[in-house]
Amino acid sequence: MKRLIIRQFSSSSSSSRNFKRVFSRSSVAATADENAAAAVLSKMPRFDYTPPPYDGPRTEEILRKRIEFLSPSLFHFYKKPLNIVDGKKQYLFDEDGRRYLDAFGGIATVCCGHCHPDVIEAIINQTKRLQHSTVVYLNNAIADFAEALASKLPGESQGVVFFTNSGTEANELAMMIARLYTDCHDIVSLRNAYHGNAAGTMGATAQCNWKFNVVQTGVHHALNPDQYRGVFGSDGEKYAKDVEEIIDFGTSGRVAGFISEAIQGVGGILELAPGYLPCVYKTIRKAGGLCIADEVQAGFARTGSHFWGFEAHGVVPDIVTMAKGIGNGMPLGAVVTTPEIAQVLTSRCYFNTFGGNPVSTAAGHAVLKVLEKEKLQENALIVGSYLKDQLKALQGKHEIIGDVRGRGMMLGVELVTDRLEKTPAKTEILRVMELMKDMGVLVGKGGFYGNVFRITPPLCFSKEDSDFFVDVIDIALSKL
Known part of the structure; x- marks a missing residue:
């Protein structure tokens, strides 16, 4: 049988x-x-x-x-x-x-489908000509993809791109940018969140299953606007009050930023309660902070109703991070923000050897084209x-x-x-x-x-x- x-x-x-x-x-x-x-x-x-x-x-x-x-x-x-x-x-x-x-x-991660011929062709063609050079030299693959990717971001988010190799790297960089730009250390994230497993992102992650007993400082975890198990059901504005109290009672009154997914992936596909993000974004900006949208899982057309998860909540972040679907399986991530905010990285040398690799970015550009061509x-x-x-x-x-x-x-x-x-x-x-x-x-x-x-x-x-x-x-x- x-x-x-x-x-x-x-x-x-x-x-x-x-x-x-x-x-x-x-x-x-x-x-x-x-x-x-x-x-x-x-x-x-x-x-x-x-x-x-x-x-x-x-x-x-x-x-x-x-x-x-x-x-x-x-x-x-x-x-x-x-x-x-x-x-x-x-x-x-x-x-x-x-x-x-x-x-x-x-x-x-696989958004276009396994081994999509257009993505495979882009990878092979780029590999045949140039597999790696680093960004200290010019290459059209990274520039063309950055232009196409930036055009997918709405409002003030549409700006400049810094490529990484993963979502963890992207979130780590986004949090550092927020701290540098605001000259403040405190970050607010959500309970039940997952943002990566490096030093900074593990601090923003708020599940003991994914956290080691290492030093994690400067992150405050707010009440999760969980519509299924949360105390306020689907009333996003009530959950948002907790962020105000964290700022009032847990910080100097100023914060570097707030990071969240629109739909928590590792957390169990939890879509944040309606009305939550607009209220929190307003509170964070009032406290001098930047709003970071983690689109590692919800981005690249996955939610269907919008290209980015945050768009369903009617907000425009200051920084957007992405990975997974960006390359259909290739090691690729990105941070997109405004030129003004990105300027803080020029005060020192900041570099990523493989970020923006021509093969990975050629694949990423092909992914965008496939998403549009095949609707x-x-x-x-x-x-x-x-x-x-x-x-x-x-x-x-x-x-x-x-x-x-x-x-x-x-x-x-x-x-x-x-x-x-x-x-x-x-x-x-x-x-x-x-x-x-x-x-x-x-x-x-x-x-x-x-x-x-x-x-x-x-x-x-x-x-x-x-x-x-x-x-x-x-x-x-x-x-x-």
Whole structure:
């Protein structure tokens, strides 16, 4: 039975009719659950691509080397980790050629789809001519991309770009810029936030799961405007009062800045309560601070309704940070701010050897073109809204679903064992993830308690993919 099911989603071109005929031979021994799972597998959307045969190291050998030679801090999903060897659009393939629907997108990173031909072509063409030179020399790739990227920022944010290699680096730099520009050290961030794992960004991160016992100074963590678990529900203005009190009672009355995501990614796909950011931005600026929007996960059309997450809240930041979707998987991040604010970096030598690498920036420029050409922001809105409605309907069927939230292709499903008490279903979500993987769907998890599905697929995700995803999670939840 298990072998027959695996064979179905190993071949991307297998027809559901053929599968059902093979499956019926073992129907006598099949359980009701197995029949249900097989029916779902037969609905995996057809996909006209077959990966080349893989003849590299197998899972066991890779895992052995990983344990022996890589840091023990690295972790993996699933009891038997997947060896992913191929990817195309919204699908991934393991060492046996089994196809999986990728609903995680490399942690909200793959926006155009795996191995998009336009992005790959840009990378190859640039690599053939020049792989690296550093920014002490002129190169058109970094200049052209900076121009295109700056044009995507609204209002006063549209300005100059400093390229980095990651979101952590971008946030670290943004906080330093705010401190230099205001000549003040205090930063306000939100509880439950995640902004990176370097010295400064770990201070701004506000979850003990991601913080080591090292010196972290000058950051105040405000009450999180959490619409699901927060004390004020969806009343953003009430949460914003806490920022005023932090400034009045925890600082000199002046601050360097405020940093937040519009939708907390690692925090469990939590969209900040309406009205919160406008109030807080006003308070921060009154105290002399700069407003930093962390768009590492919510940016680059992922929310669908807007290109940037902060736009849904009607605010214009002073500094915007980004990574992940900016390069569709290439190591690339950026800080965008006004020329006036950026001027503070000229008082000393500030340099990044690989920031603005011609290959990475060529890829980033290609990503912007693909997003526009293929109307992926529009698709994120249409398909993401469709998927969210389906998940909301599923919430009425499964008591374990406590909340469905987010927008576009950045959705969260929080599992609880008791809806009234909102008790986190920490063990149950692991079981569901295993079952979903066995049926051909990969999804992420997050939240402080690790009980939230993070649904952040490539933006080329289709309604057919959404139907399949919902069928799979429905069956998996039914097995609990």
